Structures are given as structure tokens and as C-alpha cells.
Amino acid sequence: MIDTTENAAKTPDHPQPWAELGLRANEYERVRDILGRRPTNAELAMYSVMWSEHCSYKSSKVHLRRFGEQSQVTPVGKLLAGIGENAGVVDIGNGLAVTFKAESHNHPSYVEPYQGAATGVGGIVRDILAMGARPVGVMDSLRFGPLDADDTQRVLPGVVAGVGGYGNCLGLPNIGGEVVFDPSYAGNPLVNALCVGVMRHEDLHLAKASGVGNQVILYGARTGGDGIGGASILASETFESEGPVKRPSVQVGDPFMEKLLIECTLELFAAEIIAGIQDFGAAGLSCATSELASAGEGGMHVVLDRVPLRDSTLAPEEILMSESQERMMAVVEPADVERFMKICAKWDVQADVVGEVNASGRLTIEWRGETIVDVPPRTVAHDGPVYERPFARPDWQDALQAASPAHLARPSTGDDLRATLLRMVGSPNLCSRAWVTDQYDRYVLGNTVLAQPEDAGVLRIDEASGLGIALSLDANGRYAKLDPYTGTQLALAEAYRNVAVTGARPVAVTNCLNFGSPEDPDVMWQFAEAVRGLADGCQELGTPVTGGNVSLYNQTAETAIHPTPVVGVLGVIDDVSRRIPSGFRTPGHIIYLLGGTRDEFGGSEWANVVHGHLGGLPPAVDFGAEKALADILHSAAGDGMIAAAHDVSDGGVAQALVESVLRHGVGARVWVPGGLDPFVFLFSESTARVIVAVPHPDEVRFTGMCAARGYPHERIGVVDDEGVLDVQGQFSVGIDELRRAHEETLPAAFAE
């Protein structure tokens, strides 16, 4: 029997599975208050999914407001769209704009690694497409349990194959990201995907359904039974449904369909026949219809029978909640519908008119001729519950910070330093990522100027002028565990610096905030501190947060993941031919270390690898220094003064030197600067530092510029072709031995 609105009004006491659908008693009561009756099953499905943490940000909203209160001006101008839209849009000049956003797909990737990761990429790509942009690149930030854990063997290869399988088939270059191992992610791997897109200013599209009489068109894949784990409760436990009782809760992706959807949508944009557009992500039709309707003039009628199905046994509640991938919804003027259909037919994309915009102020949905949904759309999409969750500094935080790494045994002889270096460069978090990144296409579209293992990805945007962008995605859960405020700022500082070393000017920020349960005051404190840290940091750097994503409940029983705020920074580079690569290439170039080195080992990779230690305070952040450093790199790139630049972060100067010599297989002679302990020089993780290679003829000009700006710069070595990394007076190690140590770890771990 169909649960109509009429029926719901007549049967107020009919029991409903609101708790099983994740609603709280007070939330269910609120739905009843809004409607003035009990919800129909279809309405209950919509409210429950749209008011979930994932869709409503009900625990995080009060904190995220900080981002919106900030200046929305970047170093290259005002944002064209900011917080609140599908993704932020940055004006990069030449009439072009860039939009970028990251999103988590953590839980699905744990349940079904390949499809979970693949659909994570697919979802974020549609977000970017829905802004009116052509997607031009992806990145991914991945975190797993220990490298040697059995479950990592199951999860990692699937996730990597899924990211690659979807992105490669879509024809989007993968230009960077991270892979991190830590016991805190065992059982809660993190899969965060970022997409960046480009549009002309006039092509910016925002999601809204305006214009009474306009047609609502669903196009793309047919709707199936995937991704409706929640709704199947309704279907199987409250109805006498004859359909399959339980369905998979993880969606299945079809990148080929998405590629067609991209090309088709871009042609529709070019034909100027889209009045409003919305991608389908979490909550499927429930989300798309309620968001479109509430952002427009407020009324929409949908005939659910017109939704093309893969599975004809689906109940209306399931159709509303299905998260089948590769679908979009457009609002089109009646006169343009025929042209719309023609373009879809050219790309073999199915399209159906499923509804119409009206002036009713209500979202109504009919099924088999009867009304099953009649709601004010804003109450579904935007007026969900907002919680002021209690938060408090954990009582263990002081003890953690007091457990300083100062007492840990340090290598003291040259031989000890050598052994430490080899152990570090082959450790899971510092070893070569090639086993992972070689499964991603970085060349497609022909505009990739830099990609992994470079510090940031750089894409050419305009072939005529050479205008381009740089992107980096960074986080450090260990730092954030020690101090979530500073740890988040450290992630921001690193991403900012990674963009700066390419010679680009950092301009805007996105984020993906991964935390444990918001119902735990400890976790909520970490979250609040992270948001405060990021907001304050962005303010100081002048790079606004343009949007972001929150993933909570990343925990197993009482154990939460390390707080893991992943920060993405976008940079603009006027001429990509001026970009600075990271690898040393030319013997005779002089190596400089920019920035001051302090004895900072709290949360360091050295403490992790050698002592399994996490305690003390993370390195200090100095945004003034980061800005000064970025200015130096930007100027030096513009003047062609530096041949290579590499960020110093995890693993310190030693790791940066190793990566720089291995890139092109050259050698280097390095000396420890006067006054610095060799161990501190090599392995400290002090911030605002990079190593650069300067051609001899440019040396005086370069050091003069650093001196004029009062930035610490120390001549620490010279590139040579001896095939050895020689730290004078301490040790030397052959490039071949270094390469083996650095490159063998992941292939050995995942040998088949």
C-alpha cells in the first residue's frame, strides 16, 4: 500500500522506524511539527537522510560559521562564489575562474575499497561540473592503518585501484596527494578526493530552480538499488514489499557514464540552455530536488514514476534515497527542452522530464497518481537540526604534551646518522609512493606541468598565455593529535609552502575535516580547535576558505582516528614555463636552506619511525615567515633565479635532500651549518623551510634578495655528479643504495 500524505494525516499513530533511519526522538517530533502530521514513509526517508550528519553538518555547523565570517577576498581578487555553494570559485584572471573542492568517502572505502574510492572521485567531479566548470584534475589524500597490517593489504590496493580506475577512465590527470600510514586509521581508513575545474566567468552556474513553468530534467544513469542501505529498512521492515530485502549500501560507479555526463553537460552549458543545475551525491533525489527547490522560488512538483529505473521493484522511498551514481538534475525553460534532449541523445545520455518548477512554495512528489511528499523544501535541505555539542579539552592532552621527545635517544655518530637516514627514507610514511601513483594517469589532457612526486601539482590552464594553477593537499594527524589548533595550522602551512615552492602564489583554501564522533566532547574539542586554527591561519595568510567537507564518526568503539584536517591550497602561476621543479638536475648548482632550524621533534617522523613515540608539542608555526618565504620563491621563479626547490617537512632536511637527488639521480655534497647539531640539522621538522638549488651565476642576486628581505638562508651544499649523497664529516651514502632503500618498501609490501 502506498503511504500517501492523505493516509498519513488519517493515521497519526502509525508507528514509524525513525530511530532505525538515524533520527533522534526530538528530530522526529520536529518533522511532525513542521508538517502538522506524521510524515509519510517517503517524507521520513527524505528527512532522515537530509538531516543526517553527513548531509546536514548538524554537529559542525556552529563551528564552520567561522569560515564564512572571514574576508572573501583572495590575493588575486574577490571570490566569485564562496562558502555555501557546491564549491568555491576563484577568479584567476584572463576571464577564467577555478573551482576546487575535496570530499571524503571514508566509510564506503572501508566497506568496499574499490567502489568506495571510485565513487568518491566520481562524486567530487560532479560537484565541480555542477558549478559550470570543466574538471581538469584530481588529487587524493589517503590514510591507512599500519603498512604491515592484514587489513591494509585488503584496503589499500582496492582504494588505489578504485581512485585510478575511475579517474583514469574519466580522463582526468591525477596530479598529487598523500598516502599516510598510522595505527589510528586501522578500521577507519581515510579517502579524501579533490577535483579542480576551470570555467569562464560567465559560465558560473549555481544550483537553483527558478522560473515558474521550467522543466526539471533528470539525466545520466538510471536509478538503481545501490547506496540505499538506510532506505531498505523502510522497504523491508515496514512495507510488505516484494522487492529484494537488503541492498548494498555502497554505490557502484560507472566512469564511462560519467565521462559522457561531463561532455554532455559542458555542451549543454555552452548551448546556454541550463537555468539551474545540481549534481546527485549523497541522498540522491531527496537532496537534489529539495536543494534545487529551496534555492529557487520555492516550489517544485516531481512525478516519481518518470524516473527511469534499473530495478522496477524499487519502492518510492528507495528511489528517493538511492545514491546511484552518474546522475544530474537540470532546470530548463520549456522552449529549450527539445534542444536539451538532442544534446543528451548525441552523447547517448538518457534524459527525462520528471517535474516542473511552480509557485506553490512546496516540494510535492507524486507516485502512481497519489501525493507521497508535500513539504516545505527548505525544511528538508537547510533547516535541519543544529547542535551545540559539548566540547572540552581532553584530560589526557596535558600528559600527551608533557611526554616530550627530548629524552629519546638520538644518533650521535656519523654511522648512526647514516643508518637512521636509510631507515627513515624506507619507512612507510617517507618511502617512494611510486607503487601507488604509477597506477594513476598524470598525462591525460596534456596540461600537467608538475605532478607527484613534486610538492604540488601544476596545471596549465591557458595554452596561449601560460596561465596556470598549483594545488597541494596536506595533513598531519600526529601533529593535530598533539595540538589540534597548531596541527591544523601546520597542515595549512605545509600546503601553502608546497604551492609556493613551485613558484605559484597561494590564493585560496579548501578542506576536508576528518574526525571521530562528535558525541565525544574530546573529539568535539579537537574539531573546534581545528576549525579555529584553520580560520585564524587563513586570516593571517590572506587566503580564504572557499568551501569544504566534514567527515565525523571516524572511529571504532571508543577509539577515534587522529584528528585529521586535510587542507588544500590553490595557487596561481602567471606563466607555467616559470614553474620550479623539486629535483636537483645540474651539477654545480648551489644548495641553500631557507628558514631557521630549531630542535623540534614533537610528532616528527623520526620519533615515529625510530621510537614509535608520539608526544610533546608539534613544531611552531610562523605564518609571517611562510608568507615571506612564498614571496621570495615567487619572485625567484619569475626571475628564473632557482633551478629547483623542495619543501622541508616530514623527515626534515635529510628527506628533502634524498628526494631531490633521487629525482634525476645526481649526487650532492652537503655540510652541516655552523652552530647546528648534525642530527637536528638533518631530521628536525621546523617549518617555513625549503631547500633550493641556485645556478652559480644567480647566487649573488638570490642571496641578496633573501638578505634584503631578512630571510634566513644558509649555503649547505652543492649538486654534483658523483653518485653519492655526502654529508661532510658525517657520512656518505651511494645514490643506488638510497634509491633501493627508498623505493623497495611499497612494492615489497604489496608483492603479489
Next chain:
Amino acid sequence: MTIGVVTFPGSLDDSDALRAVRIASGDAVSLWHGDADLRGVDAVVLPGGFSYGDYLRCGAIARFAPIMEPLIDAARGGMPILGICNGFQVLCEAHLLPGALVRNDHRKFVCRDQRLRIENASTAWTSSYEDGQEIVIPLKNGEGGFVADDATLDRLEGEGRVVARYLECNPNGSYRDIAGVANERGNVVGLMPHPEHAVETLTGPSTDGLGFFTSVLMSMAAA
């Protein structure tokens, strides 16, 4: 001299192939899979990608696209045709080239800068190179393992129809390290690696791939 580049649903490197033609000073023309019309071009590139999602078998559906009819006729008439990656798979499915491409032996997608040796510098697409010249161009495939029976492989070797061979590492399990082959006449060439991604120093590992495009432009100018 005009070179057409076919876009199938799911083609990905079509814009790159068009760019490579332009950089080689040719006139680049887009061709659509659904049109049984080569629009008067002098040569055709079938680009990389996942035509029709690679469903059923790589290239198996694209081989029946309307554009393939005039293309197969033109190929038999001597028109230079280059199939790159997915395009190579389409040419094999269309029986314009022998053998087949199967899943990489290590069963993972692989993207790397690959060293090759040009084994035959007399085809329409390789005349800008020297016999035995080594080049480095990107390779990226999931199903790039070239296979054929021994008799076919022996014939290909004997007739000089192995166009390029992998050096240093066989990235996908191709028999006899074969990266590319030609038909008997040498006008149709299939290549698994991607020369169109190595035409600019800024975006490629080298500009070694440009030779494929300059070769065909020169051979057509000479004809």
C-alpha cells in the same frame, strides 16, 4: 596536410592528439564516431581512452562505429592510420593489425615514462626516426599486453613489422617486448605508449613523440 582524430564516446586523449598534430605543423580535424565520413583528411589518429567504457573487450564496440567503415576502406587503400593505446586495440579488433591487447600481466594500471627502441623507421609514422633510435615517451594502460601466436610473432619480426620495442622494463607483459606493430604496407601502425604526450618539454618527459606526427606529415608531402 590534414590529420583527423576520431572521438569515440570515452575517448580521452583526443584533444592531446589534436594538439600534437598542430605542434607538428599539421592541420588537425576532429572526426566524430557517429559520422561515416572522414571529411577529406589525409591521415587519421585513433586516440587513447576507454571507448565505450572498454565494455565487452577493449575496442570491441568502437570497431563497429560508423566512422570505421570509411576508415577501414581508407586504410586498405593506403591512408596512414595511427592507433594509440585504445586506438591500437580498435585496430586489432578491426583486423587491420594482427594480435590482441590483453590485461597487463601484473594486473594493475601502469603510468610511466617508458624507453622504447624504434625498430622500423620506414613506416608512414616512424620515418622521422632512425632505425634503432631510443626514445622516452609516456606509457599508460591497463590492458596493454600485446599477444599473438608464435607464427604471427615470427612473421611480424621477419617482415620488420615490429615498429617499437620496450627497453629496460616490459611494463605490461607484451610478448617479445613489442610496443607497436605495423600492417604489411606500413601505413597502419598501432602503438601502446603515447607519443602525443611527449610533444612539449613543459608537459612531457621529452619531445620524442613528435616524430610520429612529423613522419606522417613528411611522408604525405613526399607522396
